[in-house]
Amino acid sequence: MKQHCSSILNTLPPHRLMALDVMRGLTITAMILVNNPGSWSAMYWPLKHAEWHGWTPTDLIFPFFIFIVGMSITLSVDSMRAKGFNHAYILKMGAIRAVKLLALGWFLALFFYNFRDPTFSWIDDTLLQLRVLGVLQRIGLVYIVALCCYLYLTPQKIALTCISLLAVYAVAMLYLPYPLPNGDVVNGLWLHGNNLSAWIDNAVLGSHHVYYAKAQPLPFDPEGIFSTLPAIASALSGILAAVYLTKQTDLKKQARVFILTGVLAVIAGYLISPLTPINKALWTPSYVLLSSGLAIITYAFCSAILDIYKVRAWGAPFIVFGANAILFFMFAAILARLLIMIPVGDTSLKGLIYGSINTLITDNPLASFVFSLLFLAVSYGVMYGCYKKGIFWKV
Template sequence: MLSWLWRHCDTILAALPPQRLLALDVLRGLTITAMILVNNPGSWSHVYGPLRHAQWHGWTITDLIFPFFIVIVGMSLQLSLQRQEQLSQALVIRQAVFRSARLFGLGLFLALFYYNFADPAYSYLEQKLLTVRWLGVLQRLALVYFATVLIVLYCGSRGRIAWLIGLCAVYLAAMLYAPYQDSYGNQFRGLWLFGNSFAAWLDHNVLGASHVYYRNATPFAFDPEGLWSSLPAVASCLSGVLLMQWLQSGRNLAQKIRGLLFVGLIAVWLAELWHFSLPINKSLWTPSFVLLSSGYCAIAMAACVWLCDVKRWRRWSAPFLVFGANAILFFMLAGVAARILVMIPVGDTVLKSWLFNRLLQPLLGNLNGSLAFALVFLLLSYLLMHWCYRKGHIFKV
């Protein structure tokens, strides 16, 4: 069995193009794997603490997954634009517009892909179509990607750093000093509360209370992938561009790894200190959260480069290459499968709950059964994604 597994991994690694940056592909694969794992427990009532998001201020390891993906988008973007240097800026922008539109459309498709077959009174028009959530993970990626493309095209290294700092500064200025009021005329300013911040007020009034994730938040419904918090999310993506520039510099590999570790550790340290005055908060995507998540991503990238390119320990990375090579397809298929599991009625429950309650929970208990469900989901996903990888079916957005 072990020898078969090694051969399986060696076959995957042998097919990797020589010019690919293995560490980046591995980090992308690790990130999307973690995202699917935490998104698909057997029961949301039974999840280990580290696999949950922080309730509000603070962070768990799960809170780092999405910003890791955004930083990786920035790193990949820097590589991609360098390969497209011969193209005109107008063509690059046109391609970015189409790619962003497709990402946004895929996000809306997932938001609308649900029907409650168990409820005869369910109205898809009223309960889904007319109350669609406008923003989400893929929609944020679309907006952040397009904004970052424009900044990278028209700005050099100093300009990119200036934009990163400027976006965080503009975000902070509005969050701290912009006055806003609720429907009763109560005035607010400088709050970082659940449902009461400048970002929440903007989402409530622009997107609409019925089109965001936290629809019952008071006094303002808001979205964790909302409008104003997209500004520092662009800063996160720019941090990825800058990290890749460092990796592309003429320094030797050891210097690059030490640089990533140094920057990462300093960023994490500063973020934790800043947390006392500016809370680390994923839903608001605060600048302290940008520092923290980008810092940890730099450390993770340094670890992947050291393992894959210095120590040449690569076999462990093969499954993550399969997931990372088709990250968007993996995210879409996992999202569709997860929704189907809660759409199919089985007796007085749905298929997902039936599988958990009848098979895994009695055998493994609440927490371990819920985690086992997510792991089985990943294993079955791997079989499909490996088939796509072997056949060369790579979904390009």
């Protein structure tokens, strides 16, 4: 294992800072782990999302990734500027990337066929029920807006934009009235299926094209239209963190400032939570402050461990996952669907594998977690093979 990790670290440029690479790898690894349990009904609580208000470690994964997207925008744009590329070219490449992310999201939404149901119709049950928005779609939309902000706004204006997005979202959610199907007009609600963001999703996307299609009274999407605004703020917080990172070369001072900033952001999130409750599905302002604060603290600890004290071997596997984050996400999503789609007797291939594990391990949550680890191990084998061969899929 030590030799394996050393071989990965030896491929990195000698003076490369590892903190962002490893944090990206940790985040995408956690995302795949929680997305692929043996059974959704048998999971340890840290691997579940909060039922509605509040948060669990799982609720931090997606905003951490959005935060990292923001940091990566700063570093990649600075690199492209140094190579002489103008803003028009950078924006063109960014737009192409955003479109690719949207297309990949729709591909995953359509990549399913129920072979065990003779009445299943791919056109009626999948194509015409297409979920318009989703994880990759949100990343694409957030990425292109955040990229424009970094290209054309000063850091001070980016900070103001970040605050303004959170303020506008909070005020609208609290005070803008919206009609319910029964004719009542309400405002200021933060309920499942009953809030302004849900009303917008239902009105624009329709009940058949959102994740919570059966939510009452208003079907909605956790990666919905209006809640994308505060998600953009999450990316802008990552941009601002990376701006400071590029200007402050003293890593110890950098880590101290990040930890202090992160703690203040978390405190601020909790202070405003009575007005805007911490909620991932609504991506509330308190949730943005909490998650961005914890993200910047996490980066500071990664920086201290990996780049200041040079304890690096443990981070090597996450370098492999982080170097191909989108490929890893796509591979895992396709593999997960195939395991469900392939019929084996009266169950699926996933059912057969999980059933075999559950026979050996009778503790259901543990068996479910072992399935997740097995899924992750298979994924690592494929991603490591790509890493060794120099296959890096950049969307």
